[in-house]
Amino acid sequence: MSCHVVLERAASQPLKLRARPLRVALVGQPNVGKSVVFGRLTGRYVTVSNYPGTTVAVSKGRALVGAEVCDVIDTPGVNTLEGSVSEDERITRDVVAGEQAEVIVQVADARNVRRALMLTSQLAAFGKPMVLALNMIDEAFARGIAVDAPALAAALHVPVVEMVAVEGRGLSELRDALACAARPDVPAHPHATARAVWAHELTERVRRVSTLSLAYVQEALARATRRPVTGLPILAAVLYALYLFVGVFGAQTLVKILEDGVFGRGINPAATWLADRFVPVPLVRDFFVGQYGLVTMGLTYAIAIVLPVVATFFLMFGFLEDSGYIPRLAIFCDRIFRVMGLNGKAVLPMVLGLGCDTMATMTTRILGTPKERLIAILLLALGIPCSAQLATIMGILGGISFAALGTLFAVVLGQMFLVGWLAARVLKGDRSEFILELPPIRWPRVGNLLTKTRLRVWWYLGEAVPLFLIGTVLLFVLDRAGALERIAAAGRPIVTGLLGLPPATAQILVMGFLRRDYGAAGLFQLAHDGQLSGVQAVVALTVMTLFVPCVANFLMMVRERGLKTGLAIIGVITPVAVFTGGALNYVLHYLGVQF
Amino acid sequence: MVPLSSVAEGGHGVIVDVRATDDGRADRLLALGVTPGARFVVLQTFPGIVFLCDQTELAVERSVADSVFVRVTTTAE
Numbered sequence: 001m002s003c004h005v006v007l008e009r010a011a012s013q014p015l016k017l018r019a020r021p022l023r024v025a026l027v028g029q030p031n032v033g034k035s036v037v038f039g040r041l042t043g044r045y046v047t048v049s050n051y052p053g054t055t056v057a058v059s060k061g062r063a064l065v066g067a068e069v070c071d072v073i074d075t076p077g078v079n080t081l082e083g084s085v086s087e088d089e090r091i092t093r094d095v096v097a098g099e100q101a102e103v104i105v106q107v108a109d110a111r112n113v114r115r116a117l118m119l120t121s122q123l124a125a126f127g128k129p130m131v132l133a134l135n136m137i138d139e140a141f142a143r144g145i146a147v148d149a150p151a152l153a154a155a156l157h158v159p160v161v162e163m164v165a166v167e168g169r170g171l172s173e174l175r176d177a178l179a180c181a182a183r184p185d186v187p188a189h190p191h192a193t194a195r196a197v198w199a200h201e202l203t204e205r206v207r208r209v210s211t212l213s214l215a216y217v218q219e220a221l222a223r224a225t226r227r228p229v230t231g232l233p234i235l236a237a238v239l240y241a242l243y244l245f246v247g248v249f250g251a252q253t254l255v256k257i258l259e260d261g262v263f264g265r266g267i268n269p270a271a272t273w274l275a276d277r278f279v280p281v282p283l284v285r286d287f288f289v290g291q292y293g294l295v296t297m298g299l300t301y302a303i304a305i306v307l308p309v310v311a312t313f314f315l316m317f318g319f320l321e322d323s324g325y326i327p328r329l330a331i332f333c334d335r336i337f338r339v340m341g342l343n344g345k346a347v348l349p350m351v352l353g354l355g356c357d358t359m360a361t362m363t364t365r366i367l368g369t370p371k372e373r374l375i376a377i378l379l380l381a382l383g384i385p386c387s388a389q390l391a392t393i394m395g396i397l398g399g400i401s402f403a404a405l406g407t408l409f410a411v412v413l414g415q416m417f418l419v420g421w422l423a424a425r426v427l428k429g430d431r432s433e434f435i436l437e438l439p440p441i442r443w444p445r446v447g448n449l450l451t452k453t454r455l456r457v458w459w460y461l462g463e464a465v466p467l468f469l470i471g472t473v474l475l476f477v478l479d480r481a482g483a484l485e486r487i488a489a490a491g492r493p494i495v496t497g498l499l500g501l502p503p504a505t506a507q508i509l510v511m512g513f514l515r516r517d518y519g520a521a522g523l524f525q526l527a528h529d530g531q532l533s534g535v536q537a538v539v540a541l542t543v544m545t546l547f548v549p550c551v552a553n554f555l556m557m558v559r560e561r562g563l564k565t566g567l568a569i570i571g572v573i574t575p576v577a578v579f580t581g582g583a584l585n586y587v588l589h590y591l592g593v594q595f
Numbered sequence: 596m597v598p599l600s601s602v603a604e605g606g607h608g609v610i611v612d613v614r615a616t617d618d619g620r621a622d623r624l625l626a627l628g629v630t631p632g633a634r635f636v637v638l639q640t641f642p643g644i645v646f647l648c649d650q651t652e653l654a655v656e657r658s659v660a661d662s663v664f665v666r667v668t669t670t671a672e
Contacts, residue, residue: 079623079626079627080623080625080626082622109650112628112649112651114628114630114633114649114650115626115627115628115649115651118625118626118628118630143650145650192621192622192626193613193631195625196625196630196631197630197631197632200630200631200633201632226638226639226645226654227639227641228641228642327654330654331645331654332642334642334643334654334656343656344643344654433618433655433656433658433659434643434655434656435620435624435627435653435654435655435659436653437651437652438645438652438653
């Protein structure tokens with residue numbers, strides 16, 4: 001549809017010299033490339049993810065369209081704008097309805113015009129001028145799908161632009177089309193089924209599909225990941241690869257380079273030397289470079305020990321996400337999760353929790369009902385060890401025996417099932433039904449993957465490093481005030497009695513509360529020095545894994561569910577952790593097990 | 596017209612109706628493209644029901660598939 005034809009129509013609004021920039025809103029389903037279009041228009045990149053709900057924050061930017069500057073706002077991907085709406089859908093609806101959107105650009109997946117039109121019909125109801133951008137036409141072409149864009153534009157009375165956003169194709173056409181944006185000519189539909197019928201009929205008119213099958217290899221792979229017979233070995237292989245990449249390369253190789261090399265030989269001695277020279281006051285000197293020094297402990301742990309593990313984890317997780325594996329894992333785990341009052345979707349936060357529980361707690365938003373979100377947060381805090389902790393578990397127990405590792409995982413998993421099952425019964429409410437869209441299996445784009453990982457690592461550094469430093473300061477203060485000794489002493493009877501652990505463990509557990517991986521690393525030191533027997537290592541690490549989450553996780557819980565709930569969760573977890581440890585200690589001794 | 600949950604793996608046909616429910620499940624299915632007239636292929640029935648609906652691949656639990664009614668054009672060999 002050419003520009004001047006549209007301009008003749010009474011309903012259209014041509015761009016004119018304005019007092020303030022034109023406000024353009026990008027709307028569309030998840031995974032249509034909306035964020036890529038946004039990035040190309042504004043020159044600023046936004047995280048691109050296969051999972052709805054991962055980009056909840058709304059992004060804004062400026063775009064140059066001809067001689068005009070426009071304000072572009074990107075909205076979270078949505079499948080519908082009415083009915084039982086999620087937070088994403090509510091945010092998008094508010095943006096589209098309000099004054100932040102003068103022109104709406106709907107970005108659609110060219111392979112799925114029918115679904116796009118369902119959204120177009122809803123957007124039309126807002127009465128604003130629109131442009132329809134059919135993205136990923138290259139992938140549509142590969143599937144044998146051809147869309148007659150001019151016919152579609154004529155039917156809707158809206159400019160339709162074909163694009164391959166990741167390659168930058170179609171962007172100038174999009175910019176031109178903004179000038180011709182027009183109010184769509186779509187009949188009002190009383191309900192969703194009528195809309196579906198309209199969308200279907202229009203699609204049949206403008207779309208031709210020559211084949212209805214996916215590429216053979218992708219289809220075979222997709223099939224293999226979903227079925228138990230092939231899926232379990234694939235999962236085992238993925239977990240092993242995860243262990244190799246994160247547990248060995250990240251936790252051992254990289255950590256060694258950073259801890260011993262960069263910090264051990266470089267930064268820490270330099271800092272100590274500087275402090276000895278320039279800081280006369282011993283208290284202040286110790287504050288920075290002493291036993292609980294800000295630099296020697298806090299910074300070292302944050303950057304040398306935790307960062308490499310977390311970064312490798314996020315890289316691998318991003319790969320699994322973008323390849324389409326994680327949603328298929330969800331199908332696999334659906335039945336198991338239902339026992340715990342969740343459904344397969346919970347696999348995303350649970351697996352993410354292996355990287356960082358704090359971030360995973362935030363991700364529980366994608367789950368359907370409040371009850372599921374609560375159970376997921378509880379189980380994350382209870383059972384899922386974050387990557388730094390996992391690394392220490394593998395490091396200590398892996399060096400002892402496979403049986404030791406197996407015992408810990410069996411106990412922790414068993415506890416998660418039990419607590420989840422109980423919580424599902426005790427808590428009021430329902431769980432949501434399992435409906436999940438499976439994106440195609442594909443080799444992830446390296447650029448996307450790196451950006452996504454970088455953003456996640458950045459987020460983590462911004463959250464973690466300050467907390468490490470605060471934790472270190474707290475430890476320093478407690479140590480100087482003698483309070484650390486006193487708290488540890490109070491807990492010692494339980495630690496040495498019920499749990500059968502060396503007295504030093506009490507202090508480590510206290511530290512572990514301030515930062516989970518602190519505690520883990522402290523244990524590692526004990527094991528290193530030969531002060532921990534096999535059984536003691538298993539008991540200590542089991543308690544630590546089950547134990548209260550770190551401070552950052554607690555704060556995130558409070559933010560998501562409120563203070564009362566956060567405290568209640570701690571109130572449930574602490575006794576569970578201690579008594580499980582005690583029971584495990586008793587059972588292992590009774591059986592005379594020695595790892 | 597039969598429920599989607601009764602179609603064997605490999606069976607394909609056309610979606611006829613999505614039963615309305617009060618929890619918004621029907622709306623959600625419609626928004627995902629499970630609409631009257633859409634062609635489907637059942638890819639898997641165990642452990643979960645996975646089907647291709649037009650260009651979208653979906654996984655649902657059995658109770659959800661019970662509420663989607665279809666006309667099967669051919670069954671699997």
